[in-house]
Amino acid sequence: MDIKRIGIIGVGGIACGRHIPELIDVKDCKITAICDIDENRLKTVGDKLYIPEELRFTDYNDLINSPDVDAVEICTPNHxxxxxxxxxxxxxxxxxxxxxxxxxxxxxxxxxxxxxENPVKNMMSFTYRFMPAIRYAKWLLDKGLIGDVINVDVLYIKNSGFIKGRRLEWRFEKDKAGTGVLGDLGVHLIDMAELLTGKITAVSAVTDIVVKQRKRLDSEELANVETDDYCSFICDMENGAKGSFVISRCAIGHQGTVKFDVFGTKGIVSFDLNNPNVLNVCYGEVDLANENIHTVDVPQEFFTTQEAEFIKMLQGDSYDILPTIDDGLRSQKILDSILESAEKRCWIEI
Ligand SMILES: NC(=O)c1ccc[n+]([C@@H]2O[C@H](COP(=O)([O-])OP(=O)(O)OC[C@H]3O[C@@H](n4cnc5c(N)ncnc54)[C@H](O)[C@@H]3O)[C@@H](O)[C@H]2O)c1
Structure with a gap:
């Protein structure tokens, strides 16, 4: 069996919350090396995974150049x-x-x-693309079951910006994060909207920094928050559809609400993150007198995980909607345009 040896750089929240548990569940791979500048994390995660001392690195170049690593997972802050x-x-x-x-x-x-110069295999962790309901939604939409898309209506809101005592971690600094909640949460939905309904061609946005100052990580000194806590924007899409997005980490009453509705001329497809294995749909014989949106279970063939698909990609078996660096570049362009629109208070063509 072709066992892929994986090195993980940055073993913080998302590495431990998703990448490592999902990789452990994949048969044909082994986490052989890890890297982090935080020596405590390196030890905790290294011990848990039985990584030998000589394959625990603090310099990412050493992990990359290790002969015991076939492929690299990058789970560090954005910069x-x-x-x-x-x-x-x-x-x-x-x-x-x-x-x-x-x-x-x-x-x-x-x-x-x-x-x-060196076109190696690559993937972006646009996690939502691996959720069964999204893959199924793409399949339904591609069949034209809801007709022409009129609009997408997107909400991603959390209360995490109000967590008591939350300090000035890298997410609140522009040179490390680039964007705030927009790049943290919103980018998933931007990628999803383009995947499901077509390219975004112009945006008009507003942003806000709700919590203006936080204490530094290593002192009691207050410093300015530099990235957005709130962003909303409307957009044009290439097929004539319109989009409206609201993204916030300062939404009291919401621990993580994601709603993604695609409205078509003949129906609707609707996704709710709190129930990611089902879709709410209405198409076919639509009866306007009776609300006939119903919930359908996603068929088993649409189930997979992000890390299973990463390993399959390394083995040459590519996922049908695999997100790549090209998709990362595309969504980065949209993030930049949204910030520019908010700053200049005008529409930006993409
Ligand atoms: N796909 C998703 O759903 C999802 C969810 C959460 C976070 N993320 C992304 O994952 C990335 C990490 O986020 P997080 O929440 O895990 O952050 P985190 O702060 O919890 O973890 C980042 C880790 O990187 C380490 N690190 C910093 N500089 C390093 C360096 N030079 N070399 C090696 N390690 C270094 C830190 O010490 C820390 O352990 C971000 O880009 C974030 O946007 C994605």
Whole structure:
């Protein structure tokens, strides 16, 4: 059996919450090396995974160049995605990169150049693409079951910005995160909207920083929050459809509400993150007098996981809606345009 040896760079929240547990469930791979600048995390995760001391790194270049690593997962803060991915691509190692791809599109140039010279296999962790309901929604929409898309209506709201005592972690600093809640949560839905309904062609946005100051991580000093806590925008899409998005981490009463509705001329497809294995749909004999939106279970063939698909990709068996660096670049362009629109208070063509 072709066992893929995976190195993970950045073993914080998402590495431990998704990448590692999902990789453990995949037969044909082994996590052979990890890297983190936080030595405590390195030890805790290294011990848990029985990683030998010599394969626990604090410099990502050492992990990338290790002969015991076939492919690299990049789970660091956003500003490090491109430098690490560029180093991996130059070393000929396939990558799975967390979203958003970068802090802005201009920063992505070195990665684009490296990929041109050395086109290695690559994937972006647009996690929603691996959720059964989204894959099923794509299948239904591609069949034209709801007719022409009129609009997508998207809500992603949380109360996490109000967590008591939350400090000025990297997500609140522009040079490390690029965008705030927009790139943290919104980028998933932007990618989803383009996947399901077509390219976004113009945006008009507003953003806000709700909690203006937070204490630094290592002192009691207050410092300014530099990234958005709230973003809403409307958009035009290439097929004439319209979109409306509301994204917030300052929504009291919501621990994580994601609603994604696609309205068509003959029906609706509707996704709710709190119930990711079903879709709410209405198509066919639509009876306007009776609300006939019904819930359908997603068929088993649409079930998979992000990390299972990463390993399959390495083995040459590609997922039908695999997100790649090209999709990361595309959504980065949209993030940049949304911020520009909010700053200039005008429509931006993409
Ligand atoms: N796909 C998703 O649904 C999803 C969810 C959450 C986070 N994310 C993304 O994952 C990334 C990480 O987010 P997180 O919540 O895990 O953050 P985190 O702060 O919990 O973890 C980041 C880790 O990277 C380490 N790190 C920092 N600099 C490093 C360096 N130079 N070399 C090696 N390690 C370094 C940190 O010490 C930390 O352990 C972000 O890009 C975020 O947007 C994606």
């Amino acid at each position: 490090l995605h491109v430098p690490i991915a560029t180093a991996a691509v130059k070393a000929g190692k396939p990558v799975n990169i967390e979203k958003p791809l970068s802090i802005n599109l201009a920063e992505c140039e070195p990665l684009k150049c490296a990929l041109k």
